[in-house]
Amino acid sequence: MARIGKKPAKGKNGQADAVAERVLECAHCGLNVPESEGVREHGRFYCSDAHRLAGPRE
Numbered sequence: 001m002a003r004i005g006k007k008p009a010k011g012k013n014g015q016a017d018a019v020a021e022r023v024l025e026c027a028h029c030g031l032n033v034p035e036s037e038g039v040r041e042h043g044r045f046y047c048s049d050a051h052r053l054a055g056p057r058e
């Protein structure tokens with residue numbers, strides 16, 4: 001699975017990045033990923049667009 005490299009720097013002074021980011025579990029594969037790197041649909045969270053399309057798995 002291809003992984004995008006570094007996140008682009010978004011803060012002006014970097015302070016925002018110091019805040020702990022929420023990590024959520026992918027409804028398809030169970031991987032824990034930062035909320036900003038995943039996607040949401042119908043109240044569920046996925047690690048990637050591919051898994052969003054694949055749907056939840058129990």
Ligand SMILES: [Zn+2]
Nearest residue numbers: 026029047051
């Ligand atoms: Zn996943």
